[in-house]
Every structure is written in structure tokens, then in C-alpha cells.
Amino acid sequence: MAHSPPQQKSKAIHRPVAQAAVDALVAIFGQGHHADKVIERTLKSTRSFGARDRRFLAETIYDMVRHWRWIWAALDREPRLEPEDLWRALGAWLMLSEDGTKPDWRELRDLNAADLRQRADRLRSQPAIRESVPDWLFARGASEIGAETWEKWLGELNRQAPVILRANRLRTNRTDLARALLTEGIETVPADPAPDALRLVERKNVFVTEAFKKGLFEVQDGASQFVAPLLDPQPGDRVIDACAGAGGKSLHLAALMKNKGKILSLDIHPRKLEELRKRAARDGADIIETRVIESNKTIKRLENAADRLLLDVPCSGMGVLRRNPDTKWKLTSSELDELSKLQTHLLDSYSRMLKPGGRLVYATCSILPSENQNQVAAFLKRHEGRYRLIEDHTFAPGAHGFDGFYAAVIQKLD
Numbered sequence: 001m002a003h004s005p006p007q008q009k010s011k012a013i014h015r016p017v018a019q020a021a022v023d024a025l026v027a028i029f030g031q032g033h034h035a036d037k038v039i040e041r042t043l044k045s046t047r048s049f050g051a052r053d054r055r056f057l058a059e060t061i062y063d064m065v066r067h068w069r070w071i072w073a074a075l076d077r078e079p080r081l082e083p084e085d086l087w088r089a090l091g092a093w094l095m096l097s098e099d100g101t102k103p104d105w106r107e108l109r110d111l112n113a114a115d116l117r118q119r120a121d122r123l124r125s126q127p128a129i130r131e132s133v134p135d136w137l138f139a140r141g142a143s144e145i146g147a148e149t150w151e152k153w154l155g156e157l158n159r160q161a162p163v164i165l166r167a168n169r170l171r172t173n174r175t176d177l178a179r180a181l182l183t184e185g186i187e188t189v190p191a192d193p194a195p196d197a198l199r200l201v202e203r204k205n206v207f208v209t210e211a212f213k214k215g216l217f218e219v220q221d222g223a224s225q226f227v228a229p230l231l232d233p234q235p236g237d238r239v240i241d242a243c244a245g246a247g248g249k250s251l252h253l254a255a256l257m258k259n260k261g262k263i264l265s266l267d268i269h270p271r272k273l274e275e276l277r278k279r280a281a282r283d284g285a286d287i288i289e290t291r292v293i294e295s296n297k298t299i300k301r302l303e304n305a306a307d308r309l310l311l312d313v314p315c316s317g318m319g320v321l322r323r324n325p326d327t328k329w330k331l332t333s334s335e336l337d338e339l340s341k342l343q344t345h346l347l348d349s350y351s352r353m354l355k356p357g358g359r360l361v362y363a364t365c366s367i368l369p370s371e372n373q374n375q376v377a378a379f380l381k382r383h384e385g386r387y388r389l390i391e392d393h394t395f396a397p398g399a400h401g402f403d404g405f406y407a408a409v410i411q412k413l414d
Contacts, residue, residue: 013056013094013103014053015105016049017046017049017053017056017057018087018090018103018105020042020045020046020049020057021057021060021061021064021090022083022086022087022090023042024038024039024042024057024061025061025064025065025081025086025089025090026081026086027041028061028065028326029068029079029081029329030081032330034324034326035061035062035065035324035325035326036323036324038061039057039058039061039062042057042058042061043057043058055203059160060090060093060094062160062325063093063160064089064090064093065325065326065329066132066158066321066325067093067132067158068132068329069128069129069132069133069134070120070123070129070130070131070132071089071092071093071096072089073119073123073129074092074096074116074119074120074123075088075089075092075116075119076119084107087105087107087108088107088108088111091103091105091107091108091111092111092116095111095113095116095117096116096117096120100113100117127147127151127154131151131154131155131158132158132328133154133328134328134329136333137328137331137333138150138154140333140336140368141153141154141318141368144368144369144370145367145368145369153367153396153397153398153404156322156396156397156398157318157319157321157322157325157397157398157404158321158322158325159322159398160322161221161320161322161323161403162191162199162200162401163199163200163203163204163206163219164191164194164197164198164199164200164219164220164221164222164225164401164402165177165188165197165198165199165200165206165217165218165219165220166194166196166197166217166218166219166220166225166252167196167197167198167216167217168215168216168217168218168251168255168283168284169196169255169256169258170215170254170255170258170259170283170284170285171214171215171216171283171284172216172217173196174190174195174196174197174198177198177211177216177217178190178198180210180211180216181198181206181209181211184209184210184211185204186200186204186206186209187200187201187202188200188201189201191222191400191401191402192400193400194222194223194225194226194400194402196225197220197222197225198217199222199401206219213282214282215282215283215284218248218251218252218279218283220248220252221320221323221402221403221405222400222401222402222403223319223395223399223400223402223403223404223405224248224249224365224403224405225252226393226395226405226407227249227252227310227312227361227363227405227407228249228252228253228256228310229256230361230391230393230407230409231253231308231309231310231359231361231409232308232359233253233256233257233261233308234257234261234307235257235258235260235261236257236260236261237257237261237262237307237308238261238262238264238305238306238307238308239253239257239261239262239263239264239306239307239308239309239310240263240264240266240302240305240306240308240309240310240353241253241263241264241265241266241310241312242266242299242309242310242311242346242350242353243266243267243310243311243312243313243314243346244265244266244267244272244273244276244290244312245267245269245272245276245312246272246275246276246279247265247272247273247275247276247279247280247288247290249310249312250263250265250276250280250285250288251276251279251280251283251285251288253310254280254283254285254286254287254288255283255285257287259284259285259286259287260287261287262287262289263285263287263288263289264289264290264291264302264305264306265288265289265290265291266290266291266292266293266298267290267292267293268292268293269292270292273290273291273292276288276290277290296349299349299350299352299353300352302353303352303353304352304353304354304355304356305353305355306353306354306355306358307355307358307359308358308359308360308361309350309351309353309354309358309359309360309361310360310361310363311346311347311350311351311360311361311362311363312363312364313342313343313346313347313362313363313364314339314342314343314346315339315343315364315365315366315371316331316336316339316366316368316371317331317365317366318365318366318367318368318371318404319364319365319366319367319395319397319403319404319405319406320365320403320404321397322397322403323403336368336370339371340370340371340375343364343371343375344375344378344379347362347375347379348379348382348383351379351383351387351412354412355412356412356413356414357411357412357413358411358412359390359409359410359411359412360387360409360410360411360412361407361408361409361410362375362376362379362407362408362410363405363406363407363408364405364406365403365404365405366404366406367394367396367397367404367405367406371406372392372394372406372408373392373394373406373408376389376392376408376410379410380410385413385414386412386413386414387410387411387412387413388410388411388413389408389409389410390409390410390411391408391409392406392407392408392409393405393406393407393408394406395407
């Protein structure tokens, strides 16, 4: 698969704009901050910049994080975080873009564009470098998925993610939401096959719209929108979302249940549950109760309490690298193994909250079988005769323009 160059043009990039990009890269790679948070802070601190410069900043920082290894390999050196080296890396990325303009920066005075492009072309034959992942991760994915599929998926994961919205059925429907957004200058198209999903035609800040303030939608990828319906939640059910986080799927469950029944959203992070409470109030989801998991006692008290149980467990995030590209540089092989152990523990302990005959959905935003099919198969073997697999789904990265995701539907038999 050929490397895809950036889409933005590189001409007339002023030094203050480039400096902001360099500072952001230091924060991401040198200080360990999350790329999305760094970009958010960068855009807040550069409000005086024009729209074109701000768009350039967001896209370039994300693109450089995605293609970090490839850029440095094209420069024929190991990554370094000294300012002059980062200026060179930024210049190299721009020189390898569509128009290939070499910015007039002193840091690039001895950088030969022809040599750079020749090296970049030669690197296309080395998939781990071309798709810009660490060697251990490339080997892991190739071993679990198969090299050909893994390379294809990595190519998709290096593309910019679209903005996908989910119409909140408690307030509106997809058609009316599209009309409401259009009156605010935001054009969307249906993001089929997810029935409530809309995709933005052009990236814009949807959080400042009246439609958002009225709770008409949530930002949620299309693959993620398939998870809650797999629980088949019915109005009046008692549902537990056991790893709720900030509650995107809890809110979706409330809409599917027509705001009738009870949803108990659990998490170990109080801050995330506070955010869920704010979102639920905006969305008109009255049936959500939040509870912090303080110890194993929290889970034991809820044994056999749920008609439906969602386990959207912590995972590597390999299916959402388009949105969080820095994950591949921060995750280690040992951390991935620890995540696998945690997933096993959560399946075994949290599944006790499900009533006999109830339905459990195990979900991850990963595409690695070790976190997905293998976890489910091992769980069913450990609890043979007590649970059965109804169906499972792997959502390939890029299919329908969505993220990579996995979900398995399991029924408790006794």
C-alpha cells in the first residue's frame, strides 16, 4: 500500500504557526500528553491565528503523529526532540506533501528535497515504516490478523477520521437533526448503515451549535453506534453499563429504551461519571444513575441485578488510531498483555451482575483477536454450560468510514 501524503498545502506557513506545531510535538512526545488534548490547548492559545492556520495546525500535528516513524526514516535519523530537529521534521513533512514546497526556514538550509523524496519512496517497501508503527506492534498485528489484512487496516487507521454524529432519539430524529444543523451552516449526510448517524461534509466545531446545546445529538463513531443495539434493551429493563466512562453508550441505551426503565452507569473514575451526568441532563436521559466502583463490594452487591449488561472494557485502542494516533507510540507490549489480563478479570467478575437469561455485550475499540474473539472463547470455556455466544462482530477500520470495533453478544443460561 502506497503511503498517502497529507492533503493540506504547505506554502506560506508563517514561523509563529510552525512554532506552535513544534511546541505541540514536544508536549506529545517529550511530555507524554495526549495528542487530542494538546491540539485542543494549542487551538485555544492561537485564537488570533486565521482559520486556515488553525486548520493547518490541527491537521499537521495529527498527521505528523500518525506518520512519525516514516518522517524520521525519510530524514535518515532517529527521532529527536531538540527544537532544530523538530523544525526539520516539520519541514520534511511539508516537503513530502502534495505540492512539495520547501519552506524558507534556516533550519532546512541543508535539507535536500530530492534526497528526501528518494528515501521516502524506497521506504514504501518496508510496511512497518511505511504505515508508521513500532516493529513489535507490526509483528503482533501481523501474527494475530495476518500481514495482508493488518497492512490494509493500518493504512485505513492512518487516514483522518470523519466527524460522525448520533441523533438523540429522545429529542429528534436523523432527518430533523440534519435540517437543524443545516440552518446553522453545517452540512451532513447520512452515515449508513448506522440508522441514527450523520457524517459532517466539512469539519466544523459542532459543540457551539444550538442543536448541541439542546441535546439533539452526541458525537459518536458509527461503529460504536452498533454496540448498544446489540444488547436489545427494552423499555422497562434494568441495564448496567459497567465501564461507562463519560457515558456515550449509556446515553444511546437511554434513547433506545425510550427513557423507560433503569440504567446504572458504573466507572472507577468519578470525573467521567460527572461528565455523564451533565450529558444526560442535556440529552433528557432521566433513567441514568451513576455509581463509582470503589471496590469489589460494589460489584458483589449487584449480583444477578441486570437484565442487560454492557462491558465496554479498557483496551489497546487499536481500532481508533485515526482519532488517537499517539497510542501506538505510547503503548508497550507488556502493557497490552496487562490489558488482556484486566479484560479477563472484568469478564469473570462483572458477568456476575447479569441475571440468568440475561444478555451481555462484551465490546472493545480494538481489532486484535487477543482482546476480542480469544477473550470471549476463553471466557466461555472457563464457564462452560453457563453462557453461550449468540453472535459477534468485528468492524474493520474504514468500513463505511467507521472506526475499528468488536462486540460479542453472550447469554447467561443459569
